[in-house]
Amino acid sequence: MKYSKIAALSIFLFLSVFVFSCSDNDAPAPVYEAGTNEYVNEWMYQQMKKYYRWNTTMPQKGRLDLFPQEYFAGLLQEDDIYSYAVHPELPETAQQSLRRKFGFEVSFFEFETKYYGVVLYVLEDSPAKRNGLKRGRLITKIEGTVLNQNNYNELYSKMTSVSQLTLETVSYSQQTGFSNLKEVSILQGYTFSQPIxxxxxxxxxxxxxxxxxxxxxxxxxxxxxxxxxxxxxxxxxxxxxxxxxxxxxxxxxxxxxxxxxxxxxxxxxxxIKFEGNANGGKVDQSxxxxxxxxxxxxxxxxxxxxxxxxxxxxxxxxxxxxxxxxxxxxxxxxxxxxxxxxxxxxxxxVAGFPIVDDRISGKKGWTLYPAIYKLFxxxxxxxxxxxxxxxxxxxxxxxxxxxxxxxxxxxxxxxxxxxxNGNTAKILYPSVKYLAVSANESDADFLKIH
Incomplete structure (x- = not known):
């Protein structure tokens, strides 16, 4: 079978769908009781065999009784950090990040033997922005805990998992040093369209x-x-x-x-050149x-x-x-x-489109976001x-x-x-040690500083 048309493709924000055709020779899937893990996972497996960029390296079906998100992860090739599955009625299955939850990005560094988080980016009309957070604010405490060499990684993970965040922040300038100590409390919420x-x-x-x-x-x-x-x-x-x-x-x-x-x-x-599996083939776009x-x-x-x-x-x-x-x-x-x-x-x-399990009338089930095309x-x-x-x-x-x-x-x-302007002169700065944070996120909402 071949996907017959590329329409409204989004790169892993999956804002639209492809139109595709199916072969009459597709084998019918086994029938399981609606709503069971087996019902969902059998559907997942069939969709991935059809669309997944690396469908030829997928494992056998395995245990269909697993929780669907766990089952889906087991179908992916080892280095695929892009594909994921979510359920609209299970918030815990959604991808978690500071940007999605609170509307800001952060990194960490050591300066003069002390450890800080630094706010790198704040989205307009976001919970973070509405509560006064802005680029350049330094974070000294997270949920009441002072940052140090041993806990910043754990505290970062905690920030991405809570629905309400309390930070102690401070300003810094070379002229005045540290000042304006302030506690900021942010509730998880929506962020709306961003200006250019x-x-x-x-x-x-x-x-x-x-x-x-x-x-x-x-x-x-x-x-x-x-x-x-x-x-x-x-x-x-x-x-x-x-x-x-x-x-x-x-x-x-x-x-x-x-x-x-x-x-x-x-x-x-x-x-753009799109390259999919044998079903999707290759598509060129002007x-x-x-x-x-x-x-x-x-x-x-x-x-x-x-x-x-x-x-x-x-x-x-x-x-x-x-x-x-x-x-x-x-x-x-x-x-x-x-x-x-x-x-x-x-x-x-890679690029792809959302695949929604809508087999139960009036109800949206699991949505898959698999890698479908490589881009060139x-x-x-x-x-x-x-x-x-x-x-x-x-x-x-x-x-x-x-x-x-x-x-x-x-x-x-x-x-x-x-x-x-052709000026390659270097500027000298105070000594700052950058800290890498280990995380397992499948999006680009995390910055590792080395």
């Missing part, structure tokens, strides 16, 4: 556009049009795109951004086809009309940069110079499951004082500005 932040930085007689994108949402093309029309009107000649906290999303929206950025492209130029897979209101030509006068793009990246963000880095390379600055990206080079650019370059190395390595935590994103003194942006 952009500005123009005038540096050494150059106009440099800066754009920060937190996620690729469905229908984001209109926002890109507005932002880049303004940047074009201001005559930028260089561009920095900040994707260091962008974990992916809708491919059509990522394609829209790519259409704006790449110079001298045509609508029919090949943009810029226009990838855009129209999930964008009907904004045309290729409209996006091209706001292309600024640039021939290269600087992309700020890191361990949170995943999926559609990595796709942009990899798939723009055949068409323009892409200069990446920061840390190695997460390494999610027009030159068949890809296979970055271990992450994409930046051209310029730079850890964004160089000192306890962390500048706001978009500020020209912020470490990664300053590195980009220096590179644009």
């Amino acid at each position: 932040n952009y500005s123009v930085i005038e540096d050494k007689n150059k106009k440099i556009g800066y754009v920060e994108i937190s996620h690729f949402d469905v229908g984001q093309s209109q926002s890109f049009l507005k932002a880049f029309q303004e940047l074009k009107n201001k005559s930028i000649t260089e561009l920095v795109v900040d994707l260091r906290y962008n974990g992916g999303g809708d491919i059509a929206s990522a394609t829209a951004l790519s259409i704006i950025l790449a110079p001298n492209i045509q609508s029919g130029n090949l943009f 810029f226009k086809e990838a855009l129209e897979s999930n964008e009907s209101k904004i045309s290729f030509d409209a996006l091209r009309n706001v292309h600024p006068s640039i021939n290269r793009v600087y992309i700020l990246c890191g361990k949170h940069t995943a999926s559609a963000s990595e796709l942009i880095i990899n798939n723009l390379k055949p068409y323009m110079e892409v200069i990446t600055i920061g840390d190695k990206t997460f390494g999610k080079d 650019n027009s030159r068949h370059e890809g296979d970055y499951s271990k992450g994409i190395d930046p051209l310029i390595f730079q850890n964004e935590i160089q000192q306890p004082e962390i500048s706001p994103l978009g500020n020209s003194s912020e470490v990664l942006l300053a590195k980009a500005l220096n590179s644009i």
Whole structure:
């Protein structure tokens, strides 16, 4: 059997579905009592044998009486950290992260023999933002416990598992040192759509556009049009795109951004190559086809009309940069110079769509999110499951004082500005020791600092 059409593909945010055809020769599945583990797991096995990118390496059916989430995990190949299964009525099966629960990202470091968490990113209109948390705040206590060398890993895990979080935070600047001690209590809640932040930085007689994108949402093309029309009107000649906290999303929206950025492209130029199993086969999509897979209101030509006068793009990246963000880095390379600055990206080079068990009328059952396609650019370059190395390595935590994103003194942006201006001088900072946190998350919502 072959999947007959790619429509509205999202990279592991699974915001849409593929249309596929089934063979009349498919063997009928055994019949089990509805609602039992056997009923669910038999269905899971059949779906994975049909769609899973690595279906030929799947084990035998095994014990169908296992809890479905455990059973699903046993079907995956060893290094598949992307595929997962959730049940809408079982919150404990959902993936857990600080970003999803509270709307912020954190890392840890040692400075002058003491240990701190540092808030790296706060989503707009999130529980964290609404309770006053912002980038650069240092965390000294988590749930009343002082951070130290032996407990920060355990405390991080605790942060991702609770529904209410209490932190003791403090500010730091090189001029005044530590100040403004404050306790912050945050309830788990919703975070809503994020703005696209952009500005123009005038540096050494150059106009440099800066754009920060937190996620690729469905229908984001209109926002890109507005932002880049303004940047074009201001005559930028260089561009920095900040994707260091962008974990992916809708491919059509990522394609829209790519259409704006790449110079001298045509609508029919090949943009993405999808490679599935023997059932799914291989599918190639041009810029226009990838855009129209999930964008009907904004045309290729409209996006091209706001292309600024640039021939290269600087992309700020890191361990949170995943999926559609990595796709942009990899798939723009055949068409323009892409200069990446920061840390190695997460390494999610697969795509898929949700498979919902809706066999019981009026009730949604388990939803599978398997890896279905590997992604490649027009030159068949890809296979970055271990992450994409930046051209310029730079850890964004160089000192306890962390500048706001978009500020020209912020470490990664300053590195980009220096590179644009041909300045390679190094800046010396106080001694900071970075701490790696061990975690078992299948998304890009975690940053390990080495």
